[in-house]
Amino acid sequence: xxxxxxxxxxxxxxxxxxxxxxxxxxxxxxxxxxxxxxxxxxxxxxxxxxxxxxxxxx
Numbered sequence: 001x002x003x004x005x006x007x008x009x010x011x012x013x014x015x016x017x018x019x020x021x022x023x024x025x026x027x028x029x030x031x032x033x034x035x036x037x038x039x040x041x042x043x044x045x046x047x048x049x050x051x052x053x054x055x056x057x058x
Contacts, residue, residue: 009038018042 009017021042028047031040 014038022046 017036017038021039025043025046028043031043033040
């Protein structure tokens with residue numbers, strides 16, 4: 001997990017945002033650019049995880 005440095009949240013809040021992003025994942029074309037950078041980063045991370053799983057099972 002790459003930590004995004006933001007002055008407005010602490011580590012606990014960042015982890016909560018990341019969990020929310022994983023549980024409420026939406027595809028890139030449906031994402032709002034106004035969402036918190038941590039949420040956007042975690043959704044991208046989930047996509048990378050999924051592509052890795054697909055690559056290893058193919």
